[in-house]
Amino acid sequence: MTIVGGGVLGTAHAWEAVERGHAVVQLEREVEARGATVRNFGLVWVSGRADHELDAALRARELWEKIGERVPGVGFRPAGSLTLLRSTREVAVAEQMARRPDAAQRGFRLLEPAEVRAINPALRGTFIAGLHCSRDAAVESRLALPAIRALLESTGRYTFLAGTEARSAGSGLVRDDRGARHESDLVLLCPGAAHGGLIRELAGELPVRRVRLQMMQTEPLGEPLTTAIADGDSFRYYPGYAGSALNALRDNEPQAPVADTNHMQLLCVQRLHGGLTIGDTHEYTEPFGFDVHEPPYEYLAGLVEELLGRPLPPVRQRWAGVYSQCIDPGELVYRRAIGHGLWVITGPGGRGMTLAPAIAERTADLIGI
Structure with missing residues (x-):
């Protein structure tokens, strides 16, 4: 071959x-x-x-x-993930997910803040609940x-x-x-x-399109981030969260302007060297720029600091990437x-x-x- x-x-x-x-x-x-x-x-x-x-x-x-x-x-x-929720409408989406027939197969559990911190003690910031996925x-x-x-x-x-x-x-x-x-x-x-x-x-x-994103990497955090983390905007991005609760979230709770403009969600994972990989944005219309834009980075850094309850380590590097996406969603x-x-x-x-x-x-x- x-x-x-x-x-x-x-x-x-x-x-x-x-x-x-x-x-x-x-x-x-x-x-x-x-x-x-x-x-x-x-x-x-x-x-x-x-x-x-x-x-x-x-x-x-x-x-x-x-x-x-x-x-x-x-x-x-097999670190799993925690989607950290900051509004009652986001919690409603998570509640609907936790009641899905396949919730156990996906490893979903809706947790109170104390339960979130028991799983990931580095999360000492502001959130009202977390959706745990043990399968990530x-x-x-x-x-x-x-x-x-x-x-x-x-x-x-x-x-x-x-x-x-x-x-x-x-x-x-x-x-x-x-x-x-x-x-x-x-x-x-x-x-x-x-x-x-x-x-x-x-x-x-x-029948494919290209999608551009921006991400960044920090210096070592200095403590373990035991799971990946996401924010409630990830509900808007991933198709598995579709449902009446997500519709209500979209209709009644707009994203922050920079997140909306740049089609953003927060994902964050700790690398083995201790630093955090943080992103991301989505750009769908070509031609793509060759430079990166600072406002999304500032927004993401502030959001991670809010969830961690501490300042981020210095950013080591920033980058853009392009991936290929099949147009047929099926x-x-x-x-x-x-x-x-x-x-x-x-x-x-x-x-x-x-x-x-x-x-x-x-x-x-x-x-x-």
Whole structure:
């Protein structure tokens, strides 16, 4: 098998193929993946998934845990999450979620502030309740892929070609920009948010769009943040929270202007080095700017400080990222055969890190490898 694209989707497909006994050559045009794969929270996010996404999210979490057992460098940890609520209308959404028939499957519990702080003592700030999701987890997005590749290479059936761009691809053959030919029974194109060039030539205009976000990373917090945290604006973003209570929230309680303008929610997770990854914004209309804007960062920093009840450590770095999102909301990913033994797989949206192992498993089952 030849896989074009070294991001989390391409690497998850390489893992699945090697696990099933196949030999894999994987090409990545950068020296190391630099797209949405490393510009995310590393969250394996079950909470808030729509009904048609839930089974895949739970399966992906199970697969990430198994990968983490074999590849400690992935940094898998079943930390769970707390969505911290600051209004009675947000609490009403959480109450509705806690009464769902699948609430236990999702790991939902609505907690009083004292119960929240018992789970995550770093949360000493202002909130009136918290929705706990025990099924959420985290991995280290900037460390996971090199760690996975190291194990794959130890099998003797995997080769990673860094800094190598595919120039042509067809049934059973990929030619790269170094003049090499890669012959195989199957070619998977996992281009991430790069929808032009070779992908457009082979597949035409894909039914996907690109989404831009802004995030930041702090210096170490100095104490454990034992769960990921979110705010009530995440209810507005994730489809699994849809219902009458969410409708009432949207109709009667507008977001803060900067959050509304930038399509924001708060997500925050602690990295293994102790710093906090904080975001994010969403921009849907291209062309995207090449710079980042300060007001969303100021808003997010203030919100995290309000929830923690303490000042944030200094911000170490800020960045923007772009991911690919399938336009059809009923599809987990855009996956199509565009020739004999030639497939394109892209567009998981903001679910790429969460769902990649399950998407790869489904691809392998579909293709019959």
